[in-house]
Amino acid sequence: MPVEVIGSLPPDIADLVERHGRAVAAGDLRATMADFRPDRIGQLAASASLPVDLESSEVRRLVAEPDGSVTAFIRYRAAGGAAILLRSRWVRLAEGWRVHQVRNLPETPPRPPTEGPSDGGLDAPHWQGLRAGELRIQRCGGCQRWIWAPRPMCPNCYSTDLRWPAVAPAGTVYSWTRTWQPFTPELSGHLPYVVVLVELPEAGGRRVLGVLRDSDAATVRIGQPVKGDFDEPADGQGWPLLRWSRS
Amino acid sequence: MTGQRGAAAVVGVGNTSFYKRGTSPHSSLQLTLQAVLDACADAGVDPRDVDGFVSYANDSTEGLAVGAALGVHEVRWSSLVWGGGGGGVAAAVNAAAAAVISGQAERVIVYRGLSEADDGRQSYGKGHFPPLLSAHGVLTPVQVCALRTQRLLEVDAVPASAMRALVLADYHHAQNNPEAVAYGRPLSAEQYADARIVSEPFRLYDCSRENDGAGALLVVAADRVPEYSGHPAYVLSGVQGAGPGWSESVENDDAYTSAGFHPALVERLWAQAAVKPGEVDVVQVYENFSGPAVASLIDFGLCPTGPDAGAVMTLENLTAPSGRLPINTAGGNIAEGFVHGIGLAVEAVRQIRGTSSNQVPGADVSLLLGGPMAPLVSATLFGSESTL
Numbered sequence: 001m002p003v004e005v006i007g008s009l010p011p012d013i014a015d016l017v018e019r020h021g022r023a024v025a026a027g028d029l030r031a032t033m034a035d036f037r038p039d040r041i042g043q044l045a046a047s048a049s050l051p052v053d054l055e056s057s058e059v060r061r062l063v064a065e066p067d068g069s070v071t072a073f074i075r076y077r078a079a080g081g082a083a084i085l086l087r088s089r090w091v092r093l094a095e096g097w098r099v100h101q102v103r104n105l106p107e108t109p110p111r112p113p114t115e116g117p118s119d120g121g122l123d124a125p126h127w128q129g130l131r132a133g134e135l136r137i138q139r140c141g142g143c144q145r146w147i148w149a150p151r152p153m154c155p156n157c158y159s160t161d162l163r164w165p166a167v168a169p170a171g172t173v174y175s176w177t178r179t180w181q182p183f184t185p186e187l188s189g190h191l192p193y194v195v196v197l198v199e200l201p202e203a204g205g206r207r208v209l210g211v212l213r214d215s216d217a218a219t220v221r222i223g224q225p226v227k228g229d230f231d232e233p234a235d236g237q238g239w240p241l242l243r244w245s246r247s
Numbered sequence: 248m249t250g251q252r253g254a255a256a257v258v259g260v261g262n263t264s265f266y267k268r269g270t271s272p273h274s275s276l277q278l279t280l281q282a283v284l285d286a287c288a289d290a291g292v293d294p295r296d297v298d299g300f301v302s303y304a305n306d307s308t309e310g311l312a313v314g315a316a317l318g319v320h321e322v323r324w325s326s327l328v329w330g331g332g333g334g335g336v337a338a339a340v341n342a343a344a345a346a347v348i349s350g351q352a353e354r355v356i357v358y359r360g361l362s363e364a365d366d367g368r369q370s371y372g373k374g375h376f377p378p379l380l381s382a383h384g385v386l387t388p389v390q391v392c393a394l395r396t397q398r399l400l401e402v403d404a405v406p407a408s409a410m411r412a413l414v415l416a417d418y419h420h421a422q423n424n425p426e427a428v429a430y431g432r433p434l435s436a437e438q439y440a441d442a443r444i445v446s447e448p449f450r451l452y453d454c455s456r457e458n459d460g461a462g463a464l465l466v467v468a469a470d471r472v473p474e475y476s477g478h479p480a481y482v483l484s485g486v487q488g489a490g491p492g493w494s495e496s497v498e499n500d501d502a503y504t505s506a507g508f509h510p511a512l513v514e515r516l517w518a519q520a521a522v523k524p525g526e527v528d529v530v531q532v533y534e535n536f537s538g539p540a541v542a543s544l545i546d547f548g549l550c551p552t553g554p555d556a557g558a559v560m561t562l563e564n565l566t567a568p569s570g571r572l573p574i575n576t577a578g579g580n581i582a583e584g585f586v587h588g589i590g591l592a593v594e595a596v597r598q599i600r601g602t603s604s605n606q607v608p609g610a611d612v613s614l615l616l617g618g619p620m621a622p623l624v625s626a627t628l629f630g631s632e633s634t635l
Binding site for chain 1: 377378379380381382383384385386387389390393394395397398401402442443444445446447448495496497498499503
């Protein structure tokens with residue numbers, strides 16, 4: 001299949017990307033790293049996720065960006081037939097073209113292995129609610145105050161009559177951050193990702209966190225309305241996670 | 248602590264080199280001991296006469312272990328300030344002051360030692376990232392501070408240039424401090440802007456380093472100062488705290504874009520010291536990240552919030568010797584080195600002594616701010632003898 005080219009490419013980039021794809025597929029780490037911006041090799045190497053048994057690469061699309069950079073889409077095939085698409089962004093430095101961003105496509109939210117109730121278990125009803133397809137937030141049965149993070153008693157009236165009503169998983173973005181750094185190995189393949197802090201009007205303005213879906217090309221803004229869904233664990237063993245989408 | 252003003256003083260300081268994290272040839276305890284011996288030598292004190300120990304940020308070495316290693320005659324007092332990160336650095340100085348003012352101890356060492364080989368990575372954040380944060384990919388302090396700083400920029404309209412000026416001031420000062428990790432490595436505005444993104448809005452240079460090292464300060468009662476050879480920096484006032492609706496709230500803290508220095512705490516600091524914000528000569532402001540440090544200066548009224556912050560937060564204003572608000576004159580956590588801010592405490596004292604590598608001429612009032620956007624925050628205002 002021919003490479004789809006969008007815009008007017010600089011002369012040398014197509015061959016370079018082709019060669020880079022072959023180096024990655026061949027597991028040639030030295031050649032792969034040599035194409036990365038030297039000040040971010042560690043970040044780039046851990047950002048994308050690829051199986052170890054790659055057999056081939058195919059440059060699918062090259063886009064000449066208005067700022068002079070080039071975006072490359074390379075599809076890799078593993079021995080078992082699985083296809084993995086990576087998008088890399090190339091910039092021209094004094095020493096030549098180098099990769100300064102890379103990510104897996106389509107974007108998928110990370111799932112660090114810490115889901116589920118905390119050690120103290122104060123938040124257990126919240127997690128059980130997610131399994132039931134509900135967003136449950138702690139509320140005092142005495143003074144009706146919404147409480148988050150969960151507490152052992154109401155910090156307002158000291159009642160221990162603590163309830164867990166379900167609220168609509170809908171609200172507005174109170175703040176956000178897009179994380180690029182692969183802090184743990186489990187983040188590889190999911191970077192960058194956007195975490196939103198969402199203010200819940202049905203829970204008295206209490207705020208909950210979650211990954212924003214489809215954020216790759218999105219401009220995120222505080223105040224944007226978002227709606228939540230419950231992302232089931234792939235193996236059925238873990239816990240669902242609250243995810244957010246722009247509504 | 249009524250009556251605190253000028254009643255205690257730091258008469259000795261010491262610190263080790265800042266090693267690249269994980270490369271110290273010495274353990275946390277060894278590093279701490281080295282810093283303590285330096286502080287004692289500076290003060291002209293026999294280390295065996297130290298009788299109190301205080302640290303913070305879950306230091307892995309108990310004060311009693313430090314005392315035993317020194318072979319002290321007696322431990323009369325020991326304490327550890329709660330709260331992750333560097334929020335306790337000034338609180339530890341204040342605690343030592345309280346001990347000597349009340350007569351519970353006579354010579355108290357404030358210390359912090361860190362060796363990643365002993366303490367692991369990110370020892371400052373342990374226990375502060377429950378599943379309600381971490382399962383959503385919020386795994387580190389930089390992301391929490393990024394969420395808060397993003398709102399500081401987007402809603403409070405503080406310009407990002409304020410963060411850049413703070414970082415560049417740190418690097419500028421480090422070029423005159425041969426002990427700084429960034430000595431000989433100047434940073435340009437272009438390098439700052441072109442660095443890799445860690446978590447928006449923070450790029451690499453917005454983030455503090457992590458180093459192995461240790462620092463120590465020796466605190467004594469003011470009426471005993473003449474017994475020691477170290478030039479004294481008096482504690483004019485000290486505060487610590489977590490305001491209403493602050494701490495351990497999975498990002499539900501009130502005053503979300505503040506650094507955590509709530510108005511009552513700020514007012515106490517100035518009132519106890521009988522000092523006005525405009526009388527501060529030099530500030531050591533804890534920069535876990537650039538944004539929280541900017542928020543700290545706003546909390547204390549040293550910088551306006553909103554777009555006006557940009558006019559105060561300029562490289563010219565923030566640098567010694569002639570800036571209006573010189574900060575982090577040894578390079579700070581970002582450019583001198585990071586051992587949970589103990590280096591900032593040492594530098595705050597140096598300014599009073601006139602021995603900083605970027606001395607503010609005639610500095611009489613020196614402010615130390617610890618731990619922005621952390622569960623606990625604290626501040627100490629040091630003064631020279633002339634302020635008493």
